Amino acid sequence: MDEAVSPPEPFYRWVIVIAAALVLGIAMGTLVNGLSAFVVPLEAHFGWERAEVAAINSFGLIGIALGGVAMGYLADRIAIRVVCLLGAASLSLSLLLAAHAQSLWQFYALFFVAGAIGGGALFAPVVALVGGWFRTGAGLAIGIASAGQALGQGLVPYGAGYVIETSGWQAALTVLGIFSAATIIPLSILMRKPPDMAVQSVGASSEAQGLSLRIVLPALSLAVLGCCAGMSVPLIHLVPLIQGVCGVGAEAGGPLLLLLVTAIGGRIFFGRLADMIGPLRAWLAATAWQTALMLGFMLLGSIQEFWLFAPLYGFGYGGVMTGVLVSVRMLTPASRRASATGIVLAFAWFGHALGGWQGGFFFDLTGAYFWTFANAALFGLLNLAIVSMLYFTTRRSMAAAV
Numbered sequence: 001m002d003e004a005v006s007p008p009e010p011f012y013r014w015v016i017v018i019a020a021a022l023v024l025g026i027a028m029g030t031l032v033n034g035l036s037a038f039v040v041p042l043e044a045h046f047g048w049e050r051a052e053v054a055a056i057n058s059f060g061l062i063g064i065a066l067g068g069v070a071m072g073y074l075a076d077r078i079a080i081r082v083v084c085l086l087g088a089a090s091l092s093l094s095l096l097l098a099a100h101a102q103s104l105w106q107f108y109a110l111f112f113v114a115g116a117i118g119g120g121a122l123f124a125p126v127v128a129l130v131g132g133w134f135r136t137g138a139g140l141a142i143g144i145a146s147a148g149q150a151l152g153q154g155l156v157p158y159g160a161g162y163v164i165e166t167s168g169w170q171a172a173l174t175v176l177g178i179f180s181a182a183t184i185i186p187l188s189i190l191m192r193k194p195p196d197m198a199v200q201s202v203g204a205s206s207e208a209q210g211l212s213l214r215i216v217l218p219a220l221s222l223a224v225l226g227c228c229a230g231m232s233v234p235l236i237h238l239v240p241l242i243q244g245v246c247g248v249g250a251e252a253g254g255p256l257l258l259l260l261v262t263a264i265g266g267r268i269f270f271g272r273l274a275d276m277i278g279p280l281r282a283w284l285a286a287t288a289w290q291t292a293l294m295l296g297f298m299l300l301g302s303i304q305e306f307w308l309f310a311p312l313y314g315f316g317y318g319g320v321m322t323g324v325l326v327s328v329r330m331l332t333p334a335s336r337r338a339s340a341t342g343i344v345l346a347f348a349w350f351g352h353a354l355g356g357w358q359g360g361f362f363f364d365l366t367g368a369y370f371w372t373f374a375n376a377a378l379f380g381l382l383n384l385a386i387v388s389m390l391y392f393t394t395r396r397s398m399a400a401a402v
Contacts, residue, residue: 009133009134009135009136010133010194010195012133013133013134013141013194015190016129016130016133016190016191016192016194017130017133017141017144017145019187019190019191020126020127020129020130020145020148020191021144021145021146021147021148021149022148022183022187023084023122023126023148023184023187023188024122024123024126024127024145024146024148024149024152025148025149025150025151025152025153025155026152026156026179026180026183026184027087027088027091027118027119027122027123027152027180027184028119028122028123028149028152028153029149029151029152029153029154029155029156029157030091030095030152030156030176030180031060031061031064031091031111031114031115031118031119032061032149032153032232032235032352033057033153033156033157033232033235033236033256034153034156034157034160034176035053035054035056035057035060035111035157035236036057036157036235036236036237036238036239036240036253036256037156037157037158037160037161037164037172037239037250037253038053038056038160038164038169038172038173039053039054039236039239039240040239040240040243041164041168041169042056042107042169045169046104048104049360049364050240050360050363050364051357051360051361051363051364052104052360053360054236054237054356054357054359054360055104055108055357055360056104056107056108056111057111057236057353057356058352058353058354058356058357059107059108059109059111059112059115059353060111060112060114060115060119061115061232061349061350061352061353061356062112062115062349062350062353063111063112063113063114063115063116063117063119063120064115064116064119064120064123064345064346064349065115065345065346065347065348065349065350065353066116066120066346067115067116067117067118067119067120067121068119068120068123068124068341068342068343068345068346068349069120069339069342069343069346070116070120070342071083071087071117071120071121071124071125071342072120072124072125072128072338072339072340072341072342072343073338073339073342074125075121075124075125075128075129075338075339076335076336076337076338076339079192079193080125080126080129080191080192080193081188081189081191081192083121083125084121084122084125084126084184084187084188084191085185085188085189086117086121087117087118087119087120087121087122087184087188088118088121088122088180088181088184088185088187088188089181089185090113090114090117090118090121091114091117091118091119091122091180091184092118092177092178092180092181092184092185093177094110094111094113094114094118094177095110095114095173095174095176095177095180096173096174096177096178097110098110098111098114098173098177099170099171099173099174099177100170115349119349120342122184123345124338124341124342124345125338125341125342126145126191127142127145127146127325127341127345128329128337128338128341129191129193129194129338130142130145131325131326131329131337132193132194132334132337133194136275137275138275138326138329139271139272139273139274139275139279139282139322139326140268140271140272140275141271142271142322142325142326142329143267143268143269143270143271143272143274143322143326144267144268144271146267146271146321146322146325147263147264147265147267147268147318149267149321150260150261150263150264150266150267150318151260151261151264153235153260153263154256154257154258154259154260154261154263155257155260156176157239157253157256157257158253158254158256158257160172160175160176161239161249161250161252161253162250163175164250165249165250213332213333213336213340215393216331216332216390217340217343217344219386219389219390219393220324220327220328220331220344220347220390221343221344221346221347222347222382222386223324223383223386223387223390224324224344224345224347224348224351224383225347225348225350225351225354225382226351226379226380226381226382226383226386227287227290227320227324227348227351227379227380227383228347228348228349228350228351228352228355229351229352229354229355229358229376229379230290230291230294230351230355230376230377230378230379230380230383231290231317231320231321231352231355231376232351232352232353232354232355232356232359232376233294233355233356233359233372233373233375233376234256234259234294234297234313234317234373234376235256235352235356236355236356236359237356237359237360237363237369237372238255238256238259238297238306238310239252239253239256240252241297241369242255242303242306244369245300245301246302246303246306248303251303252303254303254307255303255306255307255309255310256310258307258310258311258314259310259311259313259314259317260314260318261311261314262310262311262312262314262315262318263314263315263317263318264318265315265318266286266314266315266316266317266318266319266322267318267319267321267322268322269315269318269319270282270283270285270286270318270319270320270322270323271319271322271326273285273319274322274323274326274327278330279323279326279327279329279330280323280327280330280387280390280391280394281391282319282322282323282326283319283320283323283324283326283327283387284323284384284387284388284391285319285323286316286317286318286319286320286322286323287320287323287380287383287384287387288316288384289315289316289317289319290313290316290317290320290380291377291380291381291383291384293309293312293313293316294313294373294376294377294380295373295374295377296309296313297309297313297369297373298369298370298373324344324348325341328340328341328344328345329341331394351379355375355376355379358372358375359372359376362375
């Protein structure tokens, strides 16, 4: 009966999906792991330790974590277009200024601001916006949008690597700043909140699942802390790992690019899978895939082997973030979705910051990457345990409600 009175879903929702995919690709491709191409050049130029350089990325991710909460709260209350424009201007200006930075604290401060205002405005609010435009098929829509992020996370460090090789790291940061302004500002103008939906999709809120946000938010937050601390290790340290093992330069970005291109398929596949079997099950499957293959990077010894293994790992990795985003949508009420998404993703970015930093720390400590990737697998096991408990708690709650 409800289906008969439901208004048709507007076509503009697909404009939002495509615009969101491009925004996530450019902004998150720069902030999440774009610095991976700069690790060795900055280390060589300034003589800093790897953990110190990796911490630049960590400051940006901590900025996204804190900024995502504030910007998510703001996006629930003012025009999403204004929030995105603020983020685009902040990200672009920070990158342009970073091209002239000469000390660690300057890099730390600029990337923190880029993350807090730029990444905070252009991730959690945008993801929540995509889910809000769809009554049905939200998993596929979020998967497509996050697939854009995966492509950007591959293209940004890959392209930056070649600009660094030909013109230097300062030119590469300048190009990124100009490109961000020229693309994200026009895309932000397309962003707008969905019309009021008379009918909400079944199971799209924590109330429908019978779980309080007091349970949902802590469980999701701890789970993403584990999954993102694990996934950040290859994102930040795969390029320097390949450079050390294989003795190559910019070519080391190739397997990472292939990993993230393959992750596009994984994000879309697991998004569709979430629509079919449920978000938490899809998240569990993707996390198990990523965790099981993490230590495989330690068994590789040639650039050809990295090219072959990267897409195998990347497909499962790609599904993890889609599982996170669709699960947050399912378990949080629409009226608080942007702010709830910001809170959960704050812990995700703290996890990214922790994983990237510990990777550099254990490399400096041991001179090798084994413990870096072993710790990443342990973080994945933590995530599996928490999501499993949340899944069975949700099932029991739904059964009791019946």
